[in-house]
Amino acid sequence: MKTAAVLTLVLAAACGGSDEPACDPSGPMCKTLSSYRLFDDIATQTPAEGVVPYALNTPLFSDYTTKDRFVSLPPGESLAWRDDPDSFVAPTGTIVIKTFSYLADRRMPTGDRRLLETRLLIKQDTGWTGASYVYDEGKPSDAILAIAGAPLSASWIHDDGAARTNAYVVPNKNQCKECHNEHDDKLDLLGPKARHLNTGTQLQQLVDLGVVTGAPAAATWPKAVAAYDPGSGTVEQRARAWLDINCAFCHNDRGAARTSGLFLGYQETDALSLGICKPPVAAGRGSGGRAFGIVPGQPDASIMMFRIESTEPDIRMPELGRNLVDAEGASLVRAWIAQLPGSCP
Ligand code: HEC
């Protein structure tokens, strides 16, 4: 008893002296982000000791927000490599953290930014649970459990120097599932996979740190290229990497869009599954009157471009998680379709 009391005191002191009790991650989601003790400084997103930052070679497009990602593992535990399905297996007590923010000026990546929300996924005995914590504008020191998602009005200076605005939408708890149920309607991690983490020396470092265990020989590690970096691969590889992270968590044979028959994972090799000369399952508004998912050489005749470039809720793809068009991603997929050989019957 006595030891436990002393330990609690020491922990509280080490965590910046927050007077709130520490959150028990095996229970329901706590009210405040600070109660999880994941950060030494939330405002600057400085992680606490043992909370490991990671990056993906291509992020999901989320209306031009900037994202910080971290993983917190229970002491002595690790993410176990798994080939099928390909996201790593996390032990009970793991917390994965993703913070969304707008840079004041996208041309200055280390300049001021406005924190919007921090999403947590927590591995409990029964599986993953998650929620979002929202920041009040001008109060970056803590975030509060989001209940109903009122949009946050945001403005920033874009890459081209023009002023841009967005009514940024924080997803609700049910929407987490619409995307994170990648396979068989079960909540899982989407980013932490070998091919997304295999950028520079990052994956090797995670293995060296013991964060990832059970990895096969490094020479065999899969790697997806960085979609936004022209130097990282061919137009085809980059377009496929973009479709992989933005679409494949629904568009796979065990995902939410399985009945569409459109499978957009990086490993997919079947032309019809990728949408090439594939008639749509439903020829409604979502097809824009176009006959095939992809018409080689003709982006403007391809349903895929119609849906990537739409912002209308019942047409746009992904159907949730964005209001804006990813102009760079869209032009990459355009360039890929434009260079595909052949024609449809
Ligand atoms: C539009 C689809 C979509 C929605 C809605 C969504 N996510 Fe995600 N989330 C993703 C994708 C894709 C990734 C991986 C790519 C990335 O990190 O950029 C991701 C990554 C994450 C991560 C980092 C770990 C991981 O799985 O990669 C956390 C934590 C997270 N999401 C939590 C949530 C929570 C909590 C909600 C609901 C409040 C939510 N997400 C809603 C698509 C979504």
Ligand code: HEC
């Ligand atoms: C949150 C899940 C989800 C995500 C993410 C998503 N889709 Fe979809 N998609 C669906 C569902 C469900 C359907 C079937 C209903 C419909 O057509 O709206 C569909 C249908 C489609 C179709 C019509 C397919 C056919 O042949 O009938 C296209 C094209 C498409 N999606 C493209 C994309 C692209 C490109 C992306 C990524 C940029 C994407 N989708 C991301 C859920 C998703």
